[in-house]
Amino acid sequence: MQQSKIWLSSPHMGGNELTYIQEAFDHNWIAPLGPNVTGFETDLKQFLQTEKEVGALSSGTAAIHLGLILLGVKAGDEVLCQSMTFSASANPIAYQGATPIFIDSEKDTWNMCPVFLEEAIKDRMALGNKPKAIILVHLYGMPAKVDEIVAISKKYEIPILEDAAEALGATYKGKNCGTFGDFGVLSFNGNKIITTSGGGALVCNTIEAKQKAIFLATQARDEAPHYQHSQIGYNYRMSNIVAGIGRGQMAVLPAHIALRRKMHQFYKDIFKNVQGIRVFEEPTNDYFSNHWLSCILFETETAPFTSEKLRIALLKDNIESRPLWKPMHLQPIFSECAFYGTDISENLFQNGLCLPSGSNLSDADRERIRTSIQKLL
Ligand SMILES: *Cc1c(COP(=O)(O)O)cnc(C)c1O
Numbered sequence: 001m002q003q004s005k006i007w008l009s010s011p012h013m014g015g016n017e018l019t020y021i022q023e024a025f026d027h028n029w030i031a032p033l034g035p036n037v038t039g040f041e042t043d044l045k046q047f048l049q050t051e052k053e054v055g056a057l058s059s060g061t062a063a064i065h066l067g068l069i070l071l072g073v074k075a076g077d078e079v080l081c082q083s084m085t086f087s088a089s090a091n092p093i094a095y096q097g098a099t100p101i102f103i104d105s106e107k108d109t110w111n112m113c114p115v116f117l118e119e120a121i122k123d124r125m126a127l128g129n130k131p132k133a134i135i136l137v138h139l140y141g142m143p144a145k146v147d148e149i150v151a152i153s154k155k156y157e158i159p160i161l162e163d164a165a166e167a168l169g170a171t172y173k174g175k176n177c178g179t180f181g182d183f184g185v186l187s188f189n190g191n192k193i194i195t196t197s198g199g200g201a202l203v204c205n206t207i208e209a210k211q212k213a214i215f216l217a218t219q220a221r222d223e224a225p226h227y228q229h230s231q232i233g234y235n236y237r238m239s240n241i242v243a244g245i246g247r248g249q250m251a252v253l254p255a256h257i258a259l260r261r262k263m264h265q266f267y268k269d270i271f272k273n274v275q276g277i278r279v280f281e282e283p284t285n286d287y288f289s290n291h292w293l294s295c296i297l298f299e300t301e302t303a304p305f306t307s308e309k310l311r312i313a314l315l316k317d318n319i320e321s322r323p324l325w326k327p328m329h330l331q332p333i334f335s336e337c338a339f340y341g342t343d344i345s346e347n348l349f350q351n352g353l354c355l356p357s358g359s360n361l362s363d364a365d366r367e368r369i370r371t372s373i374q375k376l377l
Pocket of ligand 1: 058059060061062085086088089137163165166186187188189198199200
């Protein structure tokens with residue numbers, strides 16, 4: 001008999017979500033807006049320990065799109081974007097008719113390399129097209145080299161849109177990911193560290209910026225008794241039902257981070273004496289990853305087998321694992337775009353693997369994973 005599937009990362013409800021949804025039903029607050037939306041926004045703001053404002057939206061992708069619009073990105077503009085990421089980081093650049101310029105990773109955090117970033121800025125400026133924004137990502141919950149990237153952003157006066165979709169609860173020098181950029185983006189998709197089934201948020205520097213984001217997210221209606229519009233609007237607001245799930249999830253977020261980090265420790269134990277396979281971890285104490293996904297990297301010369309061999313072996317035991325994000329400059333849809341870097345993100349993609357990391361994995365699940373890996377070792 002086939003054992004049940006062990007997923008990379010699956011939804012993990014805390015128990016209180018239905019209370020908030022019931023409340024919404026009791027008051028017939030099913031439409032967008034309502035106390036769960038504002039409550040969820042307040043919870044997020046408190047969790048992030050920030051003076052900034054948080055606007056709840058229908059997805060992280062919507063938040064990136066609105067962030068770019070509010071940064072003034074328009075058709076013909078160029079936007080610098082970390083190449084190694086999920087496509088949702090880059091797609092909204094294309095929604096705006098702008099052009100992505102992709103930047104390679106560095107080896108410490110796997111995120112945007114400051115050296116290639118500066119090289120790209122200088123080169124684009126010399127070509128007469130100063131980029132409009134920098135999309136920085138904290139992959140797998142690992143904070144990027146924030147100080148270096150922020151310094152470059154300030155030096156060249158190019159704003160940062162910080163994609164913290166995978167990094168809720170991760171910190172850099174004690175400060176929360178999502179609060180470093182001119183805008184920050186969170187996601188509550190089904191596979192993220194907390195989920196609302198689908199949802200996202202935009203972290204804004206000012207209340208005015210948040211109001212503008214919400215205005216655009218709710219069809220850009222001018223103030224008038226009839227429907228009047230002087231701008232293109234979007235239907236991007238989070239609903240009160242969905243936000244109810246979010247409120248319930250906020251209560252368990254710290255526990256879920258601890259459980260994800262426990263999974264990371266579990267893999268460190270398994271691979272601690274294995275030559276050529278390295279568990280991805282924080283380079284220094286400045287970095288605190290939420291370890292949304294635990295990843296390993298194979299050294300081609302010394303590893304006892306390849307990442308693909310392990311992936312297939314796990315799959316035979318009905319355990320999901322997945323290669324790292326395929327860099328955007330290698331994607332067919334973006335193959336014409338400019339890229340600054342070498343083969344760092346490409347090598348990570350070739351030799352890395354994400355392992356089951358959910359906060360809801362049981363001791364029995366862990367035993368199955370351990371046994372499956374040890375069969376190969
Ligand atoms: C999940 C994710 C997004 C998109 O978020 P959605 O809520 O699914 O739209 C954006 N960027 C990264 C890096 C992600 O992992």
